[in-house]
Amino acid sequence: MQIVDLYDFKSTYREDMAVKGYVFGSGEKTACIIGPSRGNEYQQLYICSQLVKKLTELEKGGVIATDKQIMVIPSVNFYGFNLAKDFFGVKNLDINAYFPGNNYGEPISRLTGGLFEKIKEYTYAIQFTSFYERAECVPHVRMTETGYQNVSLANLFGLPYVVVKKPVPTDTATLNYNMQTEENCAFNIYTKAKEQLDDACTKNAISAVLRFLTRMGIIKYECHSGYISHVLKEEDLTDVYAGRAGLFKPVVKCGEYVRYGEKMAEILDTFDGSVREEIAASTDGIVFFAHNTPLINQYETAFRMVHRLHE
Amino acid sequence: MKETVFEYELPVGEKLRIYRNRIMPCSEINSPGRISIVSGTHGDELEGQYICYEVARRIALEPENLMGIVDIYPALNPFGIDMASKNNPLFNLDMNRTFPGSADGNLIERVASGVVESILGSDLCLDIHASDIFVREIPQVRLSEEFAANLIQFAKLTNADMIWTNATATVHESTLAHSLNVLGVPTMVIEMGQGHQINKPYGDQIVDGIFNIMCELGMWVGTRPRTQLPAMSSDGSVEFIRSEKAGIFIPLKEHNHFVKAGEVIGELLDPFAGExxxxxxxxxxxxxxxxRIYPVVSEGDLLARILTGAF
Structure with a gap:
């Protein structure tokens, strides 16, 4: 394993944010695994650190194919992590909204530009990201529909779902979108947790990456075949909104099957404890996404369901 | 008349309401014109607060001269203003990347849609922004090339110091101004001053421009303010000066003054070494x-912009 410098962000009084890549194998630059860009994606940081540990062991065992190189970037925003801030720098900007970047503009654009030049040398970009919402979700591979998205390859992670999302204007500045428009393959992996460290979720994510690398002939590693992914379009998910605000008490969890009309959650009055609303399933299906903090606003997304999909 | 544009329930004993002040003519007018003055999309940009106040105050002094409808929206992002935060503080989302929204979408989409729906039907909309806390701007109209031909006639009436026409980045298609222009409401962005501050002379200057526009639209029959014709510029006639190193910036030239090629406009200092x-x-x-107002800079931070060429 080699540690390489990718970009040095210089600060007046803090130590430089020296973004590093952990490189395994040598030769053709095949897969780049990119860790969290937000400083609250602790689970994603944990996954990438464990992936570095695992790949270090595997490299010693000689499982990386000849002339194949893998790089893991455990974090591109440790300034954010060290201050418990989601976003980057004094301007509070989302790094994953400033790709492809450049080498002449704002500090954040120089950071993303510097990283993008290195990442795009790899054929496959696998990024660990999360939703801005306070929620958990079923593990899945997500990709923006650019015309270059490759669903067949996304299936090779063996996660339960692959979701294809039609881009909105803000998506055009993400790493996933820009890697695809450079005609590389880009996959975002969403895991259940974000702000907690979850060992089961971590093992699942690492297995998914190793499965993909094995199936692409980058490593030789025996692992479980995983799922034949169910491919979804983002717009086919059924949203269930909170009709009232209050204390959010879910009675179903991500991944569970619910029937039409079944109670999914209660929203309680925060002062007198009375039930303001019982959220009922608007369709039969699997719970794909669930709000996971104790308070909820009116109209906030409480759940997203895979319509009429059975266990 | 205080009207609620959109409201939603918050979890603990509060509602979030976005208001507008609708000022109607004293007498009945057939098909009155309508102008919307919008501010506070970014909660740290407060220049619009004074403009909203001053427009309402001047109309109240001579209500008989108003021949159209004036809608004033001082705070599209009340949470942001309350917390001195550019973004929505709960979701850390830039509201000006969420338009046009959706009436049956999630909370963020519904808020955006509610705002857009309420402005539709206006003959003109002015979206008043300030700069951030890092740089100070002269009063200027920002137009995207896509809509400039339609808007330039109004922009020249604003009494701003300059009109800056630039290319539309894809991510800007989710701004309020872009969305309204697409939906048929001519909308101009006015940028001035700096974040967290109110520059009263700048505010008075733009308020004169707003009454000038209202006179042109036949909505104001009081005295027409004396106004200037703004300087015209495009991307090609603006020089960006960025810091190439981290340090402390000390400006040596006054803002809104002319500089010569080769002139030193500031110094970058190292306080630690005294160099x-x-x-x-x-x-x-x-x-x-x-x-640049905020002295601490990183590599790439904007220090100055120079309007070059004939104007």
Missing amino acids: KIMDIVSASSGLLFTQ
Whole structure:
């Protein structure tokens, strides 16, 4: 394993944010695994650190194919992590909204530009990201529909779902979108947790990456075949909104099957404890996404369901 | 008349309401014109607060001269203003990347849609922004090339110091101004001053422009303010001066003054060593219309913009 410098962000009084890549194998630059860009994606940081540990062991065992190189970037925003801030720098900007970047503009654009030049040398970009919402979700591979998205390859992670999302204007500045428009393959992996460290979720994510690398002939590693992914379009998910605000008490969890009309959650009055609303399933299906903090606003997304999909 | 544009329930004993002040003519008018003055999309940009106040105050002094409808929206992002935060503080989302929204979408989409729906039907909309806390701007109209032909006639009436026409980035298609222009409401963005501050002379200057526009639209029959014709510029006539190193920036030229090519406009200092890191030199002659205010800079931070060429 080699540690390489990718970009040095210089600060007046803090130590430089020296973004590093952990490189395994040598030769053709095949897969780049990119860790969290937000400083609250602790689970994603944990996954990438464990992936570095695992790949270090595997490299010693000689499982990386000849002339194949893998790089893991455990974090591109440790300034954010060290201050418990989601976003980057004094301007509070989302790094994953400033790709492809450049080498002449704002500090954040120089950071993303510097990283993008290195990442795009790899054929496959696998990024660990999360939703801005306070929620958990079923593990899945997500990709923006650019015309270059490759669903067949996304299936090779063996996660339960692959979701294809039609881009909105803000998506055009993400790493996933820009890697695809450079005609590389880009996959975002969403895991259940974000702000907690979850060992089961971590093992699942690492297995998914190793499965993909094995199936692409980058490593030789025996692992479980995983799922034949169910491919979804983002717009086919059924949203269930909170009709009232209050204390959010879910009675179903991500991944569970619910029937039409079944109670999914209660929203309680925060002062007198009375039930303001019982959220009922608007369709039969699997719970794909669930709000996971104790308070909820009116109209906030409480759940997203895979319509009429059975266990 | 105080009207609620959109409201939603918050979890603990509160509602979030976005208001507008609708000022109607004293007498009945057939098909009155309508102008919307919008501010506070970014909660740290407060220049619009004074403009909203001053427009309402001047109309109240001579209500008989109002021949159209004036809708004033001082705070599209009340949480942001309350917390001195550019973004929505709960979701850390830039509201000006969420338009046009959706009436049956999630909370963020519904808020955006509610705002857009309420402005539709206006003959003109002015979206008043300030700069951030890092740089100071002269009063200027920002137009995207896509809509400039339609808007330039109004922009010339604003009494701003300059009109800056630039290319539309894809991510800007989710701004309020872009969305309204697409939906048929001519909308201009006015940028001025700096974040967290109110520059009263700048505010008075733009308020004069707003009454000038209202006179032109037949909505105001009081005295027409004396106004100036703004300087015209495009991307090609603006020099960006960015810091090439981290340090402390000290400006040596006054904002809104002319500088010559080769002139030192500021210094970058290293307080620790007591050394000057470098002089900041303008490559072009022109008007120093953007000036760094916040002294701490990183590599790539904007220090100044110079309006070059004939104007």
